[in-house]
Amino acid sequence: MEIMIDLENETPVFAQLVEQIKTAVIDKKLKPGQQLPSIRQLANDLEVNNKTVAKAFKYLERDGVIQTKGYRGTFIHPEALKNSVIDIKELIxxxxxxxxxxxxxxxxxxxxxxxxxxxxxxxxxx
Structure with missing residues (x-):
């Protein structure tokens, strides 16, 4: 999964992350059941604050794009594609x-x- 954060962009970093993960789901680069990096790992990889990634994950979980399974990790939701397409249409x-x-x-x-x-x-x- 390749995520590019643009600090010069007006869009908040957490929103860029949400949008890029939804786009990766729509483009089938992320598939249902696929595990995502931990919040700490993704924040470290992107050189952003853990709270920023946690906020993005909270929005993605609320929208049915990801699901957290306790200590096992965070995964792409089985209905992520359908849920992402609806949100992308609203954004467009x-x-x-x-x-x-x-x-x-x-x-x-x-x-x-x-x-x-x-x-x-x-x-x-x-």
């Missing part, structure tokens, strides 16, 4: 709504937004 929706409102306020029409969005999506596939 909220970001797009924000951008659309901003662009409409700048004078962009819905037709211009649709055309631009489609072009961007098509270009990113290549």
């Amino acid at each position: 929706d909220s970001k797009l709504i924000s951008v659309v409102k901003e662009l409409r306020a700048s004078g962009a029409t819905d037709a211009e937004l649709r055309i631009s969005f489609q072009q961007i999506v098509n270009n990113e596939k290549e």
Whole structure:
């Protein structure tokens, strides 16, 4: 599992961690039942505070992406893929709504937004 924390990013470190683990689940780089490193180990690997990783794990557990099994460790939840996809859709929706409102306020029409969005999506596939 490769996680890259960007300290220059506005997004809090714990949220970057949550987002990257959910993305790894969606991309099937992390599979149900797979064990994650301990909080201490992951914090050490990422050079962040243990409390930051613990907060991310708390959110991931709440969202049904991971499950803690006592002293045995933390594992990817059996329903993690389904639970991650729902959250990613909500994230996409909220970001797009924000951008659309901003662009409409700048004078962009819905037709211009649709055309631009489609072009961007098509270009990113290549």
